[in-house]
Amino acid sequence: MTIPTGDVLAEPLAPAPEPEPPVRGLSPRQWVRANLTSTPLNTALTVMIGLVVAWAVYRLGRWIFVTADWAIVRVNLRLFMVGRFPADELWRLWAAGYVLVSTVGLAGGALTATVRQPLAPEGDGVVGGPGDVGAVDGADASMPLGFGRRSVAVVHRFWPLVLAVVVVLSFTRTPLPALGTVGLVVVGTAAWELGARLPAGLRRWTWLTVVAGLVAGLQVTTAGEGGVGWDDWGGLHLTVAATVAGIALAFPLGLLLALGRRSSLPAMRVVSIGYIEAFRAVPLVALLFLGNFMIGFLFPTTVEPPSLLVRAVIAITLFEAAYIAEIVRGGLQAVPRGQIEAAQAVGLPPTKVMRLVVLPQALRAVIPAMVGQFISLFKDTSLLFIVGFFELLAISEAVTLQDAFRGQGLRPVALAFVGLIYWAGCSTMSRESQRLERRLGVGER
Amino acid sequence: MATRTATSPRPPLWRDVRVLRVAFQVAVLAAVVGLMAYLYDNLQANDVEFDFDFLDQQAGFRIAYTDMKPSDTVLDAILTGLRNTITVALIGNVLTLILGTLLGIARLSGNWLVRRASGAYIETLRNVPPLLVIIFVNSAALATLPPIQEANEVGGVLVLSVSEFGIVSLQDGGNGGLYAALLVVGLAAAVLLGAWRGRVEERTGVPARRWAWSGGVFLAAAVGGYVALSSPVVLSHPEVVGLSIEGGVRMGLPFVAVLVGLVLYTSSHVAEIVRGSILAVPKGQTEAAGAIGLSPGQRLRHVVLPQAFRIATPPIINQFLNLTKNTSLGVAIAFAELMGVTNTVIGNGDPAIPSIIVAMGLYLVLSLAISLVANLVHHRLRLVER
Numbered sequence: 001m002t003i004p005t006g007d008v009l010a011e012p013l014a015p016a017p018e019p020e021p022p023v024r025g026l027s028p029r030q031w032v033r034a035n036l037t038s039t040p041l042n043t044a045l046t047v048m049i050g051l052v053v054a055w056a057v058y059r060l061g062r063w064i065f066v067t068a069d070w071a072i073v074r075v076n077l078r079l080f081m082v083g084r085f086p087a088d089e090l091w092r093l094w095a096a097g098y099v100l101v102s103t104v105g106l107a108g109g110a111l112t113a114t115v116r117q118p119l120a121p122e123g124d125g126v127v128g129g130p131g132d133v134g135a136v137d138g139a140d141a142s143m144p145l146g147f148g149r150r151s152v153a154v155v156h157r158f159w160p161l162v163l164a165v166v167v168v169l170s171f172t173r174t175p176l177p178a179l180g181t182v183g184l185v186v187v188g189t190a191a192w193e194l195g196a197r198l199p200a201g202l203r204r205w206t207w208l209t210v211v212a213g214l215v216a217g218l219q220v221t222t223a224g225e226g227g228v229g230w231d232d233w234g235g236l237h238l239t240v241a242a243t244v245a246g247i248a249l250a251f252p253l254g255l256l257l258a259l260g261r262r263s264s265l266p267a268m269r270v271v272s273i274g275y276i277e278a279f280r281a282v283p284l285v286a287l288l289f290l291g292n293f294m295i296g297f298l299f300p301t302t303v304e305p306p307s308l309l310v311r312a313v314i315a316i317t318l319f320e321a322a323y324i325a326e327i328v329r330g331g332l333q334a335v336p337r338g339q340i341e342a343a344q345a346v347g348l349p350p351t352k353v354m355r356l357v358v359l360p361q362a363l364r365a366v367i368p369a370m371v372g373q374f375i376s377l378f379k380d381t382s383l384l385f386i387v388g389f390f391e392l393l394a395i396s397e398a399v400t401l402q403d404a405f406r407g408q409g410l411r412p413v414a415l416a417f418v419g420l421i422y423w424a425g426c427s428t429m430s431r432e433s434q435r436l437e438r439r440l441g442v443g444e445r
Numbered sequence: 446m447a448t449r450t451a452t453s454p455r456p457p458l459w460r461d462v463r464v465l466r467v468a469f470q471v472a473v474l475a476a477v478v479g480l481m482a483y484l485y486d487n488l489q490a491n492d493v494e495f496d497f498d499f500l501d502q503q504a505g506f507r508i509a510y511t512d513m514k515p516s517d518t519v520l521d522a523i524l525t526g527l528r529n530t531i532t533v534a535l536i537g538n539v540l541t542l543i544l545g546t547l548l549g550i551a552r553l554s555g556n557w558l559v560r561r562a563s564g565a566y567i568e569t570l571r572n573v574p575p576l577l578v579i580i581f582v583n584s585a586a587l588a589t590l591p592p593i594q595e596a597n598e599v600g601g602v603l604v605l606s607v608s609e610f611g612i613v614s615l616q617d618g619g620n621g622g623l624y625a626a627l628l629v630v631g632l633a634a635a636v637l638l639g640a641w642r643g644r645v646e647e648r649t650g651v652p653a654r655r656w657a658w659s660g661g662v663f664l665a666a667a668v669g670g671y672v673a674l675s676s677p678v679v680l681s682h683p684e685v686v687g688l689s690i691e692g693g694v695r696m697g698l699p700f701v702a703v704l705v706g707l708v709l710y711t712s713s714h715v716a717e718i719v720r721g722s723i724l725a726v727p728k729g730q731t732e733a734a735g736a737i738g739l740s741p742g743q744r745l746r747h748v749v750l751p752q753a754f755r756i757a758t759p760p761i762i763n764q765f766l767n768l769t770k771n772t773s774l775g776v777a778i779a780f781a782e783l784m785g786v787t788n789t790v791i792g793n794g795d796p797a798i799p800s801i802i803v804a805m806g807l808y809l810v811l812s813l814a815i816s817l818v819a820n821l822v823h824h825r826l827r828l829v830e831r
Contacts (some may be wrong), residue, residue: 035555035556035557035558036556036557036558038555038556042555042556045556045558045559046556046558046559049556049558049559049562050558052562053558053562265466265469265470265473266470267470267471267473267474268470268473271473271474271477278809280812281808281809281812281813281816282770282805282808282809282812283770283771283773283784283808284770285773285774285776285784286773286784286787286801286804286805286808287805289784289787289788289797289801290798290801290802290805293791293797293798293801294488294493294798294801296491297487297488297491297493297798298484298487298488299487300487300490301487301490301491375572379573379574379575380574382574382576382577383576383774385576385777386576386774386776386777393574393576393577393580397580409588411584411585411588412581412585415577415580415581415584415585418577419573419577419581422572422573422574422577423569423572423573426571426572426573427568427571427572430571430572
């Protein structure tokens, strides 16, 4: 730091640059002193909590590796994953999985590249920061990381998911599912890298491939002889499908409601606020019950009423839309007024102001909150259990009623396995959303 | 430009913004009303009737741990369910706030072990569905308790068994009502006195011992009244008699499972809010408090937490609302809260759609009440802000 001598008087109050605090490695003894026994109270806390934690870890470890009988999971693994999907038709799900992973990877890579670009025009690494390993992100490919280091970084970043996948695969009897999973990861990564390298003009259209992927995946799963319609889906497959369908259908409705709530037209505001507040005030369980009993009667007598699953998805969609509307409203409010005024000043009509200036900024700001809502819906799909669907939680109950496993107190085992799956999905997404939040700098302005 | 305005002083009707605004709103309202009418017509065509007469008929079932009788009306049953919902929500929210605050502070502790233990708890429970937590508590954790004949009796204070719980309570020992009135008067006097001493302290700047004054008055009322009315309230200890618990407050297993499950789940969210809010308090505040010689505990209590809680209040109240709505998950383990009772009512053959609409209306009222409180609190906090 050189201080230009001539200008010293120009800024008399400028503080001297603070020296960086010295970074030294603590010896283990110093570390223990600083972190565990700094005061007598802290020492007492350490001992107390230490004993409780040690006891809990011992009991849990003993239960997992010695006491618990995991045969119930091993025998019923397919039930947990895909419900009563016939074994001979499982290739359909794998095919759908490959299609979806490649299209979503492509769009994800493109979206990341697009979102990141305006933030780091010179690519000066300010956005990434030291904690940002970015191993699978194409834009960071220039980082000089070896394959080994990158793999470690990926595992570190996605460890809850990796743990769950390893646990699930450890219950399989053939190596095929493991190979299939590795293939999924490879294809997904390749698609991601490809998406990030697409020219900017093409990137804008990658969302179309996701739509095409969803349609193709649905076709592969349901169409033709041996196809399984969604009313017969179950297990993790149903949980994920209901989550994705719920968010995808609720998003457009939520967007409209948010725009309505921010509208200058009183009638729009009243309708939107009424909808949002009413649906946010009742529990999802009540809505699912009501949908179950009532949606069938909302259709004309000439039309075949929709199946139970469709009714449940409609109830979920209506419920989620209210929450998404509130999230998007937050994003709309965060767009500085000057942006709108500037857009109006250059003569854009109101629809273009919204579409080209406000929405891109608002939606970028709400990505982390939307991930949060996705997590919340992923957890909420467990309520489908209450209205009688064969989703993950229902299966954890059903398997304990099988002849081979009845009355042996295996409920905790099944619940622990299901809990691990939920936990892995939610915590991976929540870690990613926190990362995204840091990267987008939401809430730092 | 000028010529155009001169030749056409008013734009044509279909380009007049004022006309368009009105027309658009009328169109939206017409579409909404039309959709409603269409759906209502379909309901009529499908012979769905909105007949709420069933509410006055006999319920025909009893609800455990309440004085609801089978001869009571369906409306009584639903209101009893609502009372159970409110009970769980009230107790649950208080426990959640306490546990969540402790966990949130612990996650920022200087002690590595405390920090990590709290982090592990939060990250585990935050990322599983609340329904799974409730079912786990109900059918895995509490299911390991001993049967009622061999119940764990903890010093006459708590009785734990697999069928029901008992906890020590206060009971009227004659003159209980009078004593309660006395306590209320004592409390009011204590609050007024505290406010007065607070004003004295503000005016003179001399410590006015407001807590000693108000606490002393309340204690005097409590002890004096107790002695004067010759033990107006007595402790009622729970004990196992035959196959049930007598004395104290009895709680069914589903009640405990919903309460414990929701407190465990929601406190992990509250802990994250508390942690975020503490981190949002500028570091200079802590350092300034340290500079004037406050101990770490005093810094937290007098400087950091008051500011953090102002930031945390709206999201925490949101969590209270979530917990209240999540009591409806009790229906999965046959707890007789609002949704559970509604489910039973439907199972008994009463019309489903009107029953659920009644329940949803009650949830709406409950949520709006909490939102109202939230807005009041928010308004007050805003006034305090600079």
